[in-house]
Amino acid sequence: MSDTVLSLSGITKTYNEDTPGEIRVLRGANLSIAKGEVVALVAPSGSGKSTLLHIAGLLDAADAGEVSINGQKMDGQSDRRRTATRRNEVGFVYQFHHLLPEFTALENIVLPQLANGVGERAARDHALELMARVGVDTRASHRPAELSGGEQQRVAFCRALANRPALLLADEPTGNLDPDTAETVFSALMELVRDTGLSALIATHNLELAARMDRTLRLEGGEIL
C-alpha cells in the first residue's frame, strides 16, 4: 500500500460549461493526504468543497486532473473498478446523516458490509464494536428517527467505517449540531479515526475543530492554498 492514501492533482470542474450559467468551481486543485493523516478542509460556502469531496470519493468525475487512491490512478478505470474502490476504500459522512429510515441503527451499519460479502454474524459483531466505541451501542435497535441528532451522526460515522476504508471523507459532519453536541460528536469521530489509523479529509467551517486536525487546507478561487 502507498503511503499516500489520497492524491488529487490538477483537478478542474466546471458546471454548465459554455452557457451563461457557467461556473468554474475547481481550477487546478492539488492535495495529498498521507496514511493516518487527518486534514481539515476549510472553504467559504459555495467555493466547491462538496464538489471536491465528491470527486475525491469517486462520486463525481473531474473534467481534468488525476485522482489516486492508495497509489492507484482512478482515471481511465472502468466504472466497475471505480465503484469497487469507492465501496472498499472510501467512507463518507455528510452534514445530514442520510441513514436509511426504515432500518435500525445496527442494520444501517450491517447492510453495507453484507453488500460487500461479509457474513451476517461478523457484520453484526463489527457494527456493534464500532457503535460501542462511539457510545451508541445501546441504541442499536432504534430507527434513525428515534435517535438524537448527535446519535444519528455517530451512527453515520460507524456506517462510513463499516467496510474498513482507508480514507474517510466528511462534509461538515457536525455542521447540523449545536456547539456542545458538535464537540462531543467530533471528539468521538477523532477518537475512532485515530484508533483505526484512518486517513481523513474533513470539511468544516469551524476553525477550532480544524485546529485539532493535523493540517488545514483552504479552498479558495478553485484552488487549494
Ligand SMILES: Nc1ncnc2c1ncn2[C@@H]1O[C@H](COP(=O)(O)OP(=O)(O)OP(=O)(O)O)[C@@H](O)[C@H]1O
Ligand atoms: N450539479 C451542479 N450543477 C450546477 N452547478 C452546481 C452543481 N453542483 C454545485 N454547483 C455550483 O458549484 C458551486 C460549488 O458548489 P459546492 O456544493 O461544491 O460548494 P460548497 O463549497 O460545498 O458549498 P456549501 O458550503 O454551501 O455547501 C456553487 O456555486 C454551486 O451552485
